[in-house]
Amino acid sequence: MFNAKITGTGSYLPEKVVTNKDFESILETTDEWIYSRTGIKQRHVIDEKESVSSMAEIASNNALEAAGLDASEIDLIIVATSSSDRVFPSTACILQNRLGANGGAAFDVQAACSGFIYALGIATQFIKAGGAKKALVVGSEANSRILDYSDRSSCVIFGDGAGAVVVEASEEPGILSTHMNADGQYQDLLYVNNPIKDQKQEGDQAFMTMHGNDVYKVAVKTLSRVVDETLEANNMDKSDVDWLIPHQANIRIISSVAKKLNMPMEKVVLTIENQANTSAASVPLALDQAVRDGRIKKGEIVLMEAFGGGFVWGSALVKM
Numbered sequence: 001m002f003n004a005k006i007t008g009t010g011s012y013l014p015e016k017v018v019t020n021k022d023f024e025s026i027l028e029t030t031d032e033w034i035y036s037r038t039g040i041k042q043r044h045v046i047d048e049k050e051s052v053s054s055m056a057e058i059a060s061n062n063a064l065e066a067a068g069l070d071a072s073e074i075d076l077i078i079v080a081t082s083s084s085d086r087v088f089p090s091t092a093c094i095l096q097n098r099l100g101a102n103g104g105a106a107f108d109v110q111a112a113c114s115g116f117i118y119a120l121g122i123a124t125q126f127i128k129a130g131g132a133k134k135a136l137v138v139g140s141e142a143n144s145r146i147l148d149y150s151d152r153s154s155c156v157i158f159g160d161g162a163g164a165v166v167v168e169a170s171e172e173p174g175i176l177s178t179h180m181n182a183d184g185q186y187q188d189l190l191y192v193n194n195p196i197k198d199q200k201q202e203g204d205q206a207f208m209t210m211h212g213n214d215v216y217k218v219a220v221k222t223l224s225r226v227v228d229e230t231l232e233a234n235n236m237d238k239s240d241v242d243w244l245i246p247h248q249a250n251i252r253i254i255s256s257v258a259k260k261l262n263m264p265m266e267k268v269v270l271t272i273e274n275q276a277n278t279s280a281a282s283v284p285l286a287l288d289q290a291v292r293d294g295r296i297k298k299g300e301i302v303l304m305e306a307f308g309g310g311f312v313w314g315s316a317l318v319k320m
């Protein structure tokens, strides 16, 4: 049995930035309201020429370069997204072609904001079982294309972007454990309808609906439990964790999970202020930022966790 190790990280954020102040002119909202309730100041938004696969391509190339690999060496591509370019083929297939990595397995995972954790878990199992040797795991989202910009309670929270990691078979320990859970009884609290229903295009129904307050309560309760379960599965103590990389949904949710871990906020990687919630891209975007700026070092223990529509949640404990 092999270990699975993260050997390279990469990310991409679109150039265009929309600030809270920008929303003040189109919605009944204020910078103060958004920042105090969520911790968000601004978000990146794709332009007409960009797509989920174009962002994924740039993030993937950065991760491949960091791992010192050529795209042709990749034998598994998993893209986590809830805003894919097409209903099918998968964004992973489109990405595979863009990278020139054709031939290996390529598929998408749809687990909303927990998508990257799910994709990382699946890639880990593939590698441990010998089904793949070099995998590309990507979270890429164009949330701006599924938002209702007249709904002030949801549209201010999300942003666009992509993050990627290369995961390779290794003798050394790397991804120590991954945990995936879901509870479909909450499906109506956070969802986007499929615009193609009964063969008819029902475009205006393809926007996000979110019952923010209910989502908030379940997220805090669930994520606090996830942290304990993950550490217990690895016989580790809270003090063994060097870095927490939470899904960047709301600074208040993040703070309460950090408190539960007795983790000072300096040890929590935060991107929410400048990037908002980029769904499946938020964890790999934060990971790449903290690796590239030198905060996360080789050998350190990183706990990643996420929660999203479904509800779906999960975590990964990783030795870098």
Ligand code: COA
Pocket: 028, 029, 030, 033, 034, 037, 038, 113, 152, 153, 154, 156, 210, 211, 212, 213, 214, 215, 216, 249, 250, 277, 307, 308, 309
């Ligand atoms: N600007 C100003 N007022 C706003 C607003 C905005 N952008 N959005 C909502 N409001 C208003 C509401 O209309 C409501 O007004 P009312 O009392 O007159 O009806 C009031 O603020 C309170 O709304 P509520 O939804 O109870 O606010 P909240 O404190 O729960 O904060 C969220 C709203 C969305 C910030 C918060 O619930 C949240 O972050 N939830 C989690 C969402 C999340 O993480 N989703 C992704 C999961 S992956």
